[in-house]
Amino acid sequence: MAVIPQTVDALTSATEPREGWRAAVGDFILQRPLGAAGAAIILLMVALAASADVLAPFDPLTTDYGAMLSAPGPGHWLGTDAFGRDVLSRIVYGSRTALMVGLGASLIGAVFGALIGVGSAYFGGRVDLVVQRVMDVFFAFPVIILALAVVAILGTGVGNVILAIATPMVPRCARVVRASALAVRETPYVDAARAAGFGHGRIILRHMLPNVMAPLLIMATAFLGEAILLESSLSFLGLGVQEPTAAWGLMLRGAAVEFAESAPWMAFFPGLAISLAVFGFNLFGDSLRDALDPRLRTQ
Amino acid sequence: MSETLLEVRDLVKHFPVGGGVLSKKTGIVRAVDGVSFDLHRGETLGLVGESGCGKTTTGRCILQLERPTSGTIRFQGEELTTLPPTAMRKLRRHMQVIFQDPYSSLNPRMTIGQIIEEPLKVHAIVTEAPARAERARDLLTQVGLLPQHAKRYPHQLSGGQRQRVGIARALAMEPALIVCDEPVSALDVSIQAQIVNLLEDLQGRFGLTYLFIAHDLSVVRHISDRVVVMYLGKVVEIADRTSLYEAPLHPYTRALLSAVPIPDPKLEARREHIVLRGEVPSPLNPPSGCVFHPRCPVAIARCAAEVPALREITPGHCAACHLA
Numbered sequence: 001m002a003v004i005p006q007t008v009d010a011l012t013s014a015t016e017p018r019e020g021w022r023a024a025v026g027d028f029i030l031q032r033p034l035g036a037a038g039a040a041i042i043l044l045m046v047a048l049a050a051s052a053d054v055l056a057p058f059d060p061l062t063t064d065y066g067a068m069l070s071a072p073g074p075g076h077w078l079g080t081d082a083f084g085r086d087v088l089s090r091i092v093y094g095s096r097t098a099l100m101v102g103l104g105a106s107l108i109g110a111v112f113g114a115l116i117g118v119g120s121a122y123f124g125g126r127v128d129l130v131v132q133r134v135m136d137v138f139f140a141f142p143v144i145i146l147a148l149a150v151v152a153i154l155g156t157g158v159g160n161v162i163l164a165i166a167t168p169m170v171p172r173c174a175r176v177v178r179a180s181a182l183a184v185r186e187t188p189y190v191d192a193a194r195a196a197g198f199g200h201g202r203i204i205l206r207h208m209l210p211n212v213m214a215p216l217l218i219m220a221t222a223f224l225g226e227a228i229l230l231e232s233s234l235s236f237l238g239l240g241v242q243e244p245t246a247a248w249g250l251m252l253r254g255a256a257v258e259f260a261e262s263a264p265w266m267a268f269f270p271g272l273a274i275s276l277a278v279f280g281f282n283l284f285g286d287s288l289r290d291a292l293d294p295r296l297r298t299q
Numbered sequence: 300m301s302e303t304l305l306e307v308r309d310l311v312k313h314f315p316v317g318g319g320v321l322s323k324k325t326g327i328v329r330a331v332d333g334v335s336f337d338l339h340r341g342e343t344l345g346l347v348g349e350s351g352c353g354k355t356t357t358g359r360c361i362l363q364l365e366r367p368t369s370g371t372i373r374f375q376g377e378e379l380t381t382l383p384p385t386a387m388r389k390l391r392r393h394m395q396v397i398f399q400d401p402y403s404s405l406n407p408r409m410t411i412g413q414i415i416e417e418p419l420k421v422h423a424i425v426t427e428a429p430a431r432a433e434r435a436r437d438l439l440t441q442v443g444l445l446p447q448h449a450k451r452y453p454h455q456l457s458g459g460q461r462q463r464v465g466i467a468r469a470l471a472m473e474p475a476l477i478v479c480d481e482p483v484s485a486l487d488v489s490i491q492a493q494i495v496n497l498l499e500d501l502q503g504r505f506g507l508t509y510l511f512i513a514h515d516l517s518v519v520r521h522i523s524d525r526v527v528v529m530y531l532g533k534v535v536e537i538a539d540r541t542s543l544y545e546a547p548l549h550p551y552t553r554a555l556l557s558a559v560p561i562p563d564p565k566l567e568a569r570r571e572h573i574v575l576r577g578e579v580p581s582p583l584n585p586p587s588g589c590v591f592h593p594r595c596p597v598a599i600a601r602c603a604a605e606v607p608a609l610r611e612i613t614p615g616h617c618a619a620c621h622l623a
Contacts, residue, residue, distance in 0.1 A: 188404035192465075195362050196418045196472065197391030206417075210408035 028291055035287020041280025049095040058086035060093040060246040069263045079265040081254060087266060091273050093246035098277060101158065101231040101241075102224045105165035110220040112166070113173020118208050120174065121181035122200070132178070135171040143168040147230055151239045161240045165227045173219050180212040218289045225281030232274050248274045304476060304508050305338035305361065310370035312356050316583065326583045330356040332532035333370070335609070338476070343502065343509040345523030345540075347516060347555070349579065353532040354512045358478045361510065362396055363387060375475065392422045395469035399481035401461035405453040411464050412449030415439070418472050438467040441504075443497060459490035466497065470505065478510045483518060495522055516559050520544055528552050531590040532582055534609055538616040548618035551591050589621070597622055 029036040048055060057077070064084035072079040078087040120131040138146065150164035184190060185208065193207045234240030235249030236256075243250060248270040255266030310331055317325035331353040338344050346354045359365045361372055363379055372379040374394060382390065398404035405414055415435040419425045425434050436446035442463040453461055462482065469477050479498065483491040495518060501507060513519050519526060526543045528536040528551065536549040547553045554573040561567045575594045580586050586593050592602035601621050609619040 188398040188400055189406040191359075191364055192396065192398065192404055192468065193406075194364060195391060195394075195396045196421070196468075197388040198417070198421055199388070202421065206409075207406050211406070 028287070032287040032291060034283050035291070038280045038283025038285075038287065041276055042284055045095050045099065045277055045280065048092050049099050052092045052096055056086075056089035056092040058089040060085060060090045061244050069259065069266075071263070072265050078269045079263065081251070081263075081266050082259065087251070087269055090246040090251055091248065091269055094248045094251065094270065094273065095277075097158065097241055097245060097247040098228045098231060098274075101162055101165065102227040102281075104162040105169065105227040105231075106220045106223050108162065108166035109169025109223065110173055110216055113170045113219075114177045114209060114212070114216050115204075116170065117174035117177030118181045118204050118212060121178045121185050122204050122208060124185070128178075131174075135174055138168065138171040139175075141168070143226075143230065144233060147234060148237070148239060151234060156239055156242050158241055158245070161231055161234055164234065165230045169219075169223050169227075172223075173216065176215050176219055177212050180215050181208055184208050184211045214292050218285065218292060221281065221288055222285035225278040225285065228281065229274065229278050301339045301341060303337050304340045304375065305510070306371075306373040307337075307357075307361065308335045308371045308373075310334040310357060310360055310372065311368045312353070312360050312365060313368045329532050329582045329585055331360065331367075332582075332585070334529070334532070334534050336527050336534065336537055338508060338510060340475070340508055341502075341506055342524040343511050343522050345519035345526040346510060346512045346529065347514060347519050347526060348529035349514060349555075351579065351582065352529045353582075354514075354529050355480055357529070358396070358480050358510060358512050362394060362478055363391075389422075392418065392424075392472035393474050394476040394478065395472055395474040396478045396480060397462070397465050397469055397482045400485050401458045401465060402453075402485075404465050405461055405468075407453055409452075410449065411435075411439070411444075411451050411453070411456070414453075414464065415449070415467050415471050418468065422472060424472065434471070435467075438471055439464075441470065441501070442467045443493075458486055459493065462486060462490075462494055463497070466494075466501070470501065473505070474507070476508045476510065478512070480512045481514070482511075484513065484515065491518065498522065516555060528555070531579060531585055533590055534617075534619065535591065536616075536618045537609070538618075542613070542616050546616075548612055548616065548623040549591075549620045550595050550597050550622075552618075554596075589619070 062085065064080065066084065067076065067080050068084040069082060070076055070080045070084075076086050076088065078091065080086055081090070116131060116135075120128045141149070146168045147164040150167050151160060154160040154163060190203060190207055193203045198207075231240055231247070232249030232252065235247050236253045238253065241247040241250055251270035252267055252274075255263065255270070259266050311329075311333055312331040314328040314330055315324050315326075316328060334353070334357055336344070346357065348354045356365060360367045361374075361379075367380055370380070374390070377390065379387065379390070405411075409417075412432060412435050415438055416431045419431045419434060425431045432449070435449055439446055439448055444460060444463050444467070448456070448460070448464075453464070456464065465482075482498070483494050486494060498509065499522060502509065509522070511519065511522055520540060523540050525537065525539045527534055528543070528549065530551050536543065536547065536552045538548075543552065544556065547556055550573075554575050557571070557573040561570065573596060575596075577594050580590070580593060586603070588604050589595070589598070589602045589607050592598040595602065599621070605621070607619045607621045609617050610623070611617045612623050
């Protein structure tokens with residue numbers, strides 16, 4: 001029996017197709033202007049954080065007792081706080097804390113959540129049952145309570161705050177990822193990987209994880225804004241980032257308690273920064289979800 | 300007769316229905332219910348039957364993708380059902396699989412090259428990276444693709460091309476046995492012929508043994524040396540191709556064959572068709588005695604009472620029927 005070595009279908013599509021990521025970005029901006037606005041806010045925030053040393057007019061930690069509680073004006077554009085520290089500079093530097101905590105918590109939460117979710121779906125049976133019940137326990141707590149509990153155990157500070165905020169994200173990520181991974185687990189390519197004698201680790205990391213990245217990315221983006229808000233909340237409660245680090249929640253705490261009436265700029269501008277950042281991340285996250293979810297895709 | 304490569308004895312796979320954490324088991328699907336056959340080195344054994352008769356499950360049990368409920372599977376003299384996981388993983392490269400759906404059998408996040416090279420790396424068949432890439436290109440050529448396809452992703456290929464990639468991936472491990480699980484059912488008729496020819500050609504070149512699962516009787520007739528006919532989880536007939544197609548012994552096989560159209564309208568019009576009454580019974584609650592008796596045109600009282608054993612009627616031709 002003769003074989004047809006190179007068939008017509010082997011020769012079609014012989015030109016290398018190019019991935020038009022630039023076109024994709026353009027489409028995203030045109031079709032989802034709100035999402036693009038969100039992305040612009042995020043980019044602005046990243047730019048602020050990256051060039052804080054250049055942009056900030058003052059050192060965020062230097063106290064100036066001659067200029068305590070001065071109102072916004074030509075010297076200090078957004079005024080100063082009770083220690084005479086420049087509010088604008090502290091907001092600019094605070095974007096570093098916010099981004100670091102937000103990105104750190106999202107990354108840690110997404111990585112652990114994804115591993116737990118995919119592992120749970122892959123092994124199935126009793127492993128899945130036990131893991132999911134443990135996740136249920138975590139789900140039972142309100143996010144802020146869980147984060148507070150972790151801080152209470154580990155103590156305050158940037159590193160611990162990141163862990164505290166990542167903790168409530170892990171079960172949420174794990175559940176979303178597990179749902180996708182359950183479908184991936186039944187696909188013939190995972191069967192093929194098992195039939196080829198690959199180890200569990202390779203199947204989970206190389207064959208299942210890359211195919212559940214879309215929901216994971218969306219979760220992580222959506223969680224970024226929430227993480228920034230949570231960091232501010234923890235700092236506001238005095239259990240987050242500690243003085244004298246520049247952090248938005250911390251600035252609010254110092255301002256709102258005593259100076260809400262006498263020096264409202266101290267609370268107003270950090271509050272605005274928090275709102276804008278969360279708004280930007282949420283807009284972008286929502287649009288990204290819509291753009292990547294084929295069921296929600298328009299046209 | 301040549302050496303036996305695979306020996307399946309009394310293979311049973313039952314799936315529980317219901318039976319969650321709190322609920323009771325409500326039933327058992329008898330997907331495979333006592334299947335036995337041998338596969339000799341170098342032959343192609345066709346496994347036919349209609350949807351839901353357990354042919355795919357039989358294949359998956361042989362590959363140990365499903366744990367059989369009971370029964371034994373001996374492959375190259377080793378008992379698979381009791382083999383520890385590490386030993387099983389090593390043995391897997393000697394038995395490979397080609398899936399029905401070429402669209403979901405390749406990982407969409409890996410290039411064709413990565414897909415073919417991965418088993419070479421994991422099983423340390425080719426340890427040097429450049430040599431692996433070279434071997435992948437060689438395999439692509441063997442299955443009728445171009446070496447530059449290695450850089451593509453699965454979505455950039457057609458169904459027929461992807462099925463060729465699936466074959467190349469299976470070949471990469473230099474297996475003795477390939478379970479072909481309906482490898483052409485999802486393809487266009489013109490591409491079907493190409494893939495069947497390719498499989499035959501590769502069998503000659505690499506001395507492969509195939510378990511060819513299909514529901515298309517003409518494809519099975521073309522490629523198989525021997526054929527196993529399954530109905531509702533049981534083997535009803537085993538014979539070499541010629542005697543099965545020319546002198547079927549089991550009434551179910553006769554009915555199946557009479558459903559294959561003859562490409563001659565005059566002959567087709569004159570031919571007597573056996574049309575089976577009713578539906579395939581549920582494997583949740585199979586009939587007593589011979590599972591085929593409610594639909595059998597020649598059933599007698601004994602058929603409802605007694606399960607017919609698979610008997611050798613003429614040399615090499617077995618059927619499970621009281622009347623054969």
